[in-house]
Amino acid sequence: MASRPVRSGVTARVLDVLGAFTAEAPVLGLSEIAKRTGLPLTTAHRIVGELAAGGALHRGDDGRYRIGLRLWEIAHLAPASHDLRDAAMPFLEDLHEVTRHNVQLAVLDPEDPGEVVYVERLSSRDAVSIVTRSGSRLPAHATGVGLVLLAHADPDDVERVLARPLRRFTPYTVCDPGGVRSLLAQVRSGGFVISDRQIEAVSLSVAAPVSQGSGPVVAALSIVVPAVGTNPHTWVPAVRAAARGISRALAPQ
Incomplete structure (x- = not known):
């Protein structure tokens, strides 16, 4: 870094x-x-x-x-919140319409790879309550989108992140560096991750990477669903399909 x-x-x-x-x-x-x-x-x-x-x-x-509002206008000129969001919105809206759950798009903070910034969030009245909103940030180690992004980040950056004290949000938050590394390996081998009740005990997320076509991973997409009565694996195909769609839309022309 x-x-x-x-x-x-x-x-x-x-x-x-x-x-x-x-x-x-x-x-x-x-x-x-x-x-x-x-x-x-x-x-x-x-x-x-x-x-x-x-x-x-x-x-x-x-x-x-x-x-x-002036800061809001300036912030929307950033590529992460403009080009990426424009390309992703049709797929985010489709995924939200099909699932009626929370759908999120996030990027890794280039100045602090220990945190993710949420570019967009779609929700509905009957979806499980979550703490994120557009423009908010959370520690990468405890979120589905963050784990996806760390899995594809520079290894030196990852080790610096894991060398810090990792914040615990719930009894299920993975704060052990070895446990986080195991989740990152799952992302790289399976192409997705399930973050189980790490931020709030009432919800879990399924996340997948978004790349620039066949290029590097630039963002992560997730769906947040209730932790009780949900089989998160049923949502994996839809989340991965939406992420692939955004990746194709971001491919250099």
């Missing part, structure tokens, strides 16, 4: 402010932002004011801030 440029100065502080917002805390007051970033209140006030003026943050009537 290539070394990252050192973050410093104004850019680092701006990114820290934006990074203070999470799925669990999408709306923050100025003092909360300063506390989360470790910035002096005056510095946070100046940066937040400039970001709000540029549309990157939105200030509500209550004086608190949320991510602005």
Whole structure:
């Protein structure tokens, strides 16, 4: 994995402010932002004011801030959330229509291969509840899409990920590096993985890789179904077929 440029100065502080917002805390007051970033209140006030003026943050009537539409517009220019999503949507919609379960598309964070970012999620009212949404992220070791992507990642990156403490979400989360390696081997040999109750005890996922035609794996597709009363192997053919369809759509013309 290539070394990252050192973050410093104004850019680092701006990114820290934006990074203070999470799925669990999408709306923050100025003092909360300063506390989360470790910035002096005056510095946070100046940066937040400039970001709000540029549309990157939105200030509500209550004086608190949320991510602005300008950032949403910029984010959609990224290939992972634009070209990939456009090619995948017909197949995601077909899979969702057939199964009526949660369907997800995710990519590995190129700056941190220990995390996946969800590009798209389709759900329905009667589908099992899940924690993900478009733009959210989760640790790769505990998700079906993450295991698929790690299985096809650079081996050095994988070893760096497995050298870290692996977060446990449920009693079923595989946190032992040897156990994760076993799941990665299953992905490479079988072309899919079943992640059983690793994020939430009520659900499991079936995931398969998406490649650029016959090229490298660039994303992963999964279906999330109830853990009780479900035989996940019945969904493997549909998930793999949808993943292959997206891969063909991404093939260089």
